[in-house]
Structure formats: structure tokens, C-alpha cells
Amino acid sequence: xxxxxxxxxxxxxxxxxxxxxxxxxxxxxxxxxxxxxxxxxxxxxxxxxxxxxxxxxxxxxxxxxxxxxxxxxxxxxxxxxxxxxxxxxxxxxxxxxxxxxxxxxxxxxxxxxxxxxxxxxxxxxxxxxxxxxxxxxxxxxxxxxxxxxxxxxxxxxxxxxxxxxxxxxxxxxxxxxxxxxxxxxxxxxxxxxxxxxxxxxxxxxxxxxxxxxxxxxxxxxxxxxxxxxxxxxxxxxxxxxxxxxxxxxxxxxxxxxxxxxxxxxxxxxxxxxxxxxxxxxxxxxxxxxxxxxxxxxxxxxxxxxxxxxxxxxxxxxxxxxxxxxxxxxxxxxxxxxxxxxxxxxxxxxxxxxxxxxxxxxxxxxxxxxxxxxxxxxxxxxxxxxxxxxxxx
Amino acid sequence: xxxxxxxxxxxxxxxxxxxxxxxxxxxxxxxxxxxxxxxxxxxxxxxxxxxxxxxxxxxxxxxxxxxxxxxxxxxxxxxxxxxxxxxxxxxxxxxxxxxxxxxxxxxxxxxxxxxxxxxxxxxxxxxxxxxxxxxxxxxxxxxxxxxxxxxxxxxxxxxxxxxxxxxxxxxxxxxxxxxxxxxxxxxxxxxxxxxxxxxxxxxxxxxxxxxxxxxxxxxxxxxxxxxxxxxxxxxxxxxxxxxxxxxxxxxxxxxxxxxxxxxxxxxxxxxxxxxxxxxxxxxxxxxxxxxxxxxxxxxxxxxxxxxxxxxxxxxxxxxxxxxxxxxxxxxxxxxxxxxxxxxxxxxxxxxxxxxxxxxxxxxxxxxxxxxxxxxxxxxxxxxxxxxxxxxxxxxxxxxxxxxxxxxxxxxx
Numbered sequence: 126x127x128x129x130x131x132x133x134x135x136x137x138x139x140x141x142x143x144x145x146x147x148x149x150x151x152x153x154x155x156x157x158x159x160x161x162x163x164x165x166x167x168x169x170x171x172x173x174x175x176x177x178x179x180x181x182x183x184x185x186x187x188x189x190x191x192x193x194x195x196x197x198x199x200x201x202x203x204x205x206x207x208x209x210x211x212x213x214x215x216x217x218x219x220x221x222x223x224x225x226x227x228x229x230x231x232x233x234x235x236x237x238x239x240x241x242x243x244x245x246x247x248x249x250x251x252x253x254x255x256x257x258x259x260x261x262x263x264x265x266x267x268x269x270x271x272x273x274x275x276x277x278x279x280x281x282x283x284x285x286x287x288x289x290x291x292x293x294x295x296x297x298x299x300x301x302x303x304x305x306x307x308x309x310x311x312x313x314x315x316x317x318x319x320x321x322x323x324x325x326x327x328x329x330x331x332x333x334x335x336x337x338x339x340x341x342x343x344x345x346x347x348x349x350x351x352x353x354x355x356x357x358x359x360x361x362x363x364x365x366x367x368x369x370x371x372x373x374x375x376x377x378x379x380x381x382x383x384x385x386x387x388x389x390x391x392x393x394x395x396x397x398x399x400x401x402x403x404x405x406x407x408x409x410x411x412x413x414x415x416x417x418x419x420x421x422x423x424x425x426x427x428x429x430x431x432x433x434x435x436x437x438x439x440x441x442x443x444x445x446x447x448x449x450x451x452x453x454x455x456x457x458x459x460x461x462x463x464x465x466x467x468x469x470x471x472x473x474x475x476x477x478x479x480x481x482x483x484x485x486x487x488x489x490x491x492x493x494x495x496x497x498x499x500x501x502x503x504x505x506x507x508x509x510x511x512x513x514x515x516x517x
Numbered sequence: 518x519x520x521x522x523x524x525x526x527x528x529x530x531x532x533x534x535x536x537x538x539x540x541x542x543x544x545x546x547x548x549x550x551x552x553x554x555x556x557x558x559x560x561x562x563x564x565x566x567x568x569x570x571x572x573x574x575x576x577x578x579x580x581x582x583x584x585x586x587x588x589x590x591x592x593x594x595x596x597x598x599x600x601x602x603x604x605x606x607x608x609x610x611x612x613x614x615x616x617x618x619x620x621x622x623x624x625x626x627x628x629x630x631x632x633x634x635x636x637x638x639x640x641x642x643x644x645x646x647x648x649x650x651x652x653x654x655x656x657x658x659x660x661x662x663x664x665x666x667x668x669x670x671x672x673x674x675x676x677x678x679x680x681x682x683x684x685x686x687x688x689x690x691x692x693x694x695x696x697x698x699x700x701x702x703x704x705x706x707x708x709x710x711x712x713x714x715x716x717x718x719x720x721x722x723x724x725x726x727x728x729x730x731x732x733x734x735x736x737x738x739x740x741x742x743x744x745x746x747x748x749x750x751x752x753x754x755x756x757x758x759x760x761x762x763x764x765x766x767x768x769x770x771x772x773x774x775x776x777x778x779x780x781x782x783x784x785x786x787x788x789x790x791x792x793x794x795x796x797x798x799x800x801x802x803x804x805x806x807x808x809x810x811x812x813x814x815x816x817x818x819x820x821x822x823x824x825x826x827x828x829x830x831x832x833x834x835x836x837x838x839x840x841x842x843x844x845x846x847x848x849x850x851x852x853x854x855x856x857x858x859x860x861x862x863x864x865x866x867x868x869x870x871x872x873x874x875x876x877x878x879x880x881x882x883x884x885x886x887x888x889x890x891x892x893x894x895x896x897x898x899x900x901x902x903x904x905x906x907x908x909x910x911x912x913x914x915x916x917x918x919x920x921x922x923x924x925x926x927x928x929x
Binding site: 160165167172184188228230231233235246285288291294295296299 | 524526527528529618646647682683685687688689690836837838839840841870872873874875876904905907908910912913914915918926929
């Protein structure tokens, strides 16, 4: 049906089609028109609706002409003279501006080089805007209107020069730049990692120091302040945190999970079995506290061991680098070897914890490490004793 | 006047796009030209001076020479040009030239004298009510809806890169190269010669029989053929070669080795005399110099044989640094040779390799092939049927008042 609306006639007759009252199609005419945007009397023909009574050409209103600067002889001779620009040059510039509606890139392209000398886009813009500025100043001298800022040709030239350099880089240069930026990023990451490692190590050393200090005195008499301090340093595992609200068995305290990964807690359990302490001792109050202390200490030792291993690896890597660099083996490496030898025989209760202790030696003093070892011995002995007592 | 909705207003203008290969003519506002006829024509006797049109050209006449009104894209022979326009007006469009404004395309490097004369011819001889002359690169850019673009026109005679900024050609950025359709045809002719293939043009053949691939053709020559001129024979042979090129030539997406090319299935082509052969690696090798003129042995051309990507990049580098990004991202292809499959892809690859990664390179290809063949004509059709354009025509009155130099002022 809609098709026939457009065609404008009724193709079928009969009652069914008679019912639909088709509207009359608006008629169009091939008519002459004049365009008011033109200066002449050109009359072309186009299709116009018969009921359209508008007289002006509908597109004439879109014809917008930009106003281009005009100046008189008097103005030119008064304020517009500029070294490097003759009157003829300036007139040519204004003519081009009129023809190309201030498209400076096109104006520069059509600039008559032979008669007026070669000019860049910036030269043309500079001249044009300076004329505009001077004329404005002349006109606005009476009223105190703010002046438009001058066109900064030098800045534009510099900008284009830089842009030119940017675009004229070869692919290799760009790649090299990207590679260097990537390398810089990598170095930054490595630096951060190293700093973090160092901080961890510092924390471990601090913890080890405290362990030895508190180990010598009686643990139960620890002041609350001291305890708090210790908790701060050992923040990476907490066992003393309160259990869930409500009634609970004391043995639940010994079952409390370590706040470390599954792998590490398994390792701790393994060591506990090796120490013949077992994973679930008789939960007297003493034993519970001691048991958790022991677990903490084992964990601490494991941390030390890991730190020591990484350090050892670092030393190896550095040693290797030193060798490849062709340097003489210096005293530093020898010292490290000596350290290794010194504690090779450290063995606690059949456990291979010597490496962990070496770390303490590397990070702090040797004596401190020994003290740490003896501390472990003490604790385990105490635990064993208590277990015996409880059995008895 | 529903035109105000989409900005169009049809005034019945006639658009001409006269190229060195074909002439396109039709009414503004339509999407394809009414006539697309060869620019070449046959000289005749005193009664009919020129025989124009595809049909007239395929009929062999005694001593008739093939001539064309253009040289280097510019009108050189005015008599032939007028004969062509007469033919289009009377045979193709069937309209009175005095009733329709005319929009005509010109090459970007057209000489002022020729522009003046064109304007004079249209007003004096054809009595047109209004006239406009527009650069074909600008029109090609308009056809794809852009006012800023780099138009790479690879036609039959030459390849040109023309930067267009805001609808104006930047004259200083025009770069030309002779690597174009005719060069490929010459390469193809060399190849056929090496293969001992004799190209028999259609006009000589009376009948033929099917033969197997690569076997000598069986055909019967026409009897009583008039003694045609050598230019006619060459033109007809060129037509066959052109047909062959359109069928088989293809651009590989990157510089390829012989092994790569041998892997690609060959194309079969049957010549007018029935001889048929496979075209394998040479399908890619012949157009390869368009992108790599140094790597291939060339024997024909002298001068600056710039590859397509060099034509593009040197043209862009001659423009203001501020317009370069928009030119790189608006490379428009025009001209028949760019229709070869793989051309735009290869150009994109090569141009991307020539720029830094921060520069966005885009080769714009029209929606379908006819858009690209007729791009300048379609642009003219769009421009002449715009309501805003109607104030730009050179009217007969303006011509009478200012003389033929008016074209310099009105048509940039």
C-alpha cells in the first residue's frame, strides 16, 4: 500500500481498495531559481514543490564569507610597515587570504615565490596576525579593550621543528627508545624488589635479636610491653590471637592454624613429628603455651632458612658475575665461604637446621646464631620434659 | 525542494571526467556515469572526421589512425576534444548543451592556458549556462566523503600522489612516477614475447576452435580485412593485453620469493584466438616493480621510477608538518591499476613500514570497484548536485564580463 502512496495513483479498483482514501501527491515543478548568494543573475532550474512559496534559494543562507582584514593607504603607511614585507607582498597575502578563506597552508602553497620570495606558513601567519593586532590597537586606542595576544611565530617554528624531528625518526630509533624505556622499567622493578628483600631481612634480623634477648630471661615473666614489641616484629604469624567467642577446649589452641601457607604449615607439622613432639600434645596450660611457642620458633627458623638460601643464591650469582667480569676473587667471597664452613657441623637434634642458622650468622653475628641454636635446644628439651611429666 | 534535508539540490548539471583511458560523462546526482567510453578515437574521412565509442573502435577501417585528444592528462588536441564532447552530447546524453551547467574534471597540474581554453570552449561553442572546473584529486577525495586526503592515482599513463587539504590541492606536494598501467602492459608484452605467444587482436578472427591448454590455437582469419594502420593494430593488441592483465595480475601482500609464488595456484586465460595458457608466478612478478622497482630488471623506463610507497611518502613529506598525520590516515586510491587485487593491502604494509608506529596509516578503498574507477566522476556528481555549490558556478554572465580568465579566480 505504502508504495502506491508514493506513486500517487490507485492501481486497483473495487470496494476493498475504494475504502482506503489515498491522499493527493504533492506536485513538484522544474522551475528556474536565482541564488541570492551569487552576485550575478544566473538562473538555473531545479525541482521545487508547487506549494513552496519561499522566494529565496534555501541554501543561500549557508553562504558565509569570513571577513578578511582591510586597510587603507594611510593605515599601511602609519602602522603596518614591517621590515621584510613590502606593500606588494602584503597585498598579495591579503588577496590569498580572501581567495582561500585564511587556509594558511593552502595560501603558502599558492604563494607566488617568484615575485614575492619564499615564505613559510609561520611567516604568513605572523604577518597577518600582526596586521590584525596593529589595526585593532589603532581602533581600540580610545576604548580600553583587552588586546588579542600576538601570534608567537618563533614558538610555532620550534613546535614544527620538534614535530618534524618526531616524525622523521627511523623505525630503529623508535624501537631503541622503546627498548630503553622497557629496560629502565625493569631496573626500577629490580630495585624495588631488592629493597623489599632487604627490609624483610632487616625484620628477620630484628626478630632473631629479640629471640635471643628474651630467650635468656624467663619467658613467663615477660612484661606486657615487651610482649607487644615482640608481636610487632613477629607480625607474620600470630598464634596468640583469641579463639572464637564462646566456650572452647584448650586443645583448640594447639590446633589453631598457622597464618602461613599450607606448604609451610605441613613442614612445621613434619618437623614437630621429627622432634617427637607430635602435632597434638596433651593440652595442659603450660604445654599449650610452650607448644605454640615452639611452632612459632620452627616457623621462624624456616623463614631464616629461606632467607639464607636466597642470600646464598645471590652470593653465587654475584660470584659468578664477578668471575665472568674477569675480576680477581676478592676477600668478600672468601669470607662467605668461611662462614659456610664455620657452621657446617651445626646440627640440632638430628634436624638439618644448620642452614637456617647460617643465615642468622650471615645476617647478624656468629655468636647470636649460636645463641639462637641453643635456644631452640632449650625449648625442645623443655617441651620433652613437660610431655614426660604429663605422661607421668 | 526536499534537498535542504540532505544538502542536495539537483540542477541537471552534466559532469565530464576526461581521463587518458576513458571519458566518463553523466548527470550530476546520479551514482554512476551514463557513458564510459574510450578516450581513443579513430580518424575518419571528410564526412565523419572521427569515429568515437567502443563499437566504432572495434570496427577496422582502412588507414584509420588511433588518436586521442589528451597528452599527460591535459587536453592537447581541441578538435578531437570537441568531437568527443559532441559525441557525448548527441549520442550518450541526448541533451542540449545550452540547457545544462557543466562540471569538468582536470588534472592537478593542468596549465593555465589550457584551463582558459577549456572555459572558452564550453561557453563559446557549447553555450553552457554555467561551468566549473575542478581538480580530479579533489573530486576523488569528495567521492569518499573527505576534504583532506592524499590521492594516489595510478591510471594508465602515470602514477601521481596529490595531497588535498580542505578541498584544495597542495601543488607543491604533487609527485609523479611513470610506474602505472602502461608500464605493466609493456612488462606483460615482454613476458608474452619471451613465451613466444602471439597476441592476435579480436578484429582479425573469423572463427576459432577450442584447444587444450598450451596447444597451438586453431583459428580462421577474417578475409577481406582492410589495410589497417599500425596504430590501430597496436591499440587492439593493447586491448587484449589489458583484458589479460585485468584477469591475471595480482599483487602479493609482501615481497615474496619464487618458492612462495610457485605455491599459489595459477590462473588460466584464453586469448581471442583460442590459445589458452596458465599464468603462475609471473602474475605477481609483473606488478612487483610497482612496489620494488630496484629489485626487478626493468628495461623500458627512464627517469624517476618511484615505487608507490615512495610516491606517497615523498608527497606527504613535502607538505606542512601539521597536515601529515591526516594525509597518512587518508590515502585514497584512484585509477584503474589500483583495482588489482592485493594492491591496497600491499600499499598499507609498505607505508606502515615507512612510518613510525605512532603514525596511523590507512588506505581508503571505496566500497566497490565501480566507485574507484569512477571516483572522480562520482565526486563531480556529488559536488555539482550540492545546494551549497550552486553559488560557485562560473555563469555565462560572469564569463562575458570578465573573459576567460575568470576561471583562475573562480576555480582554484
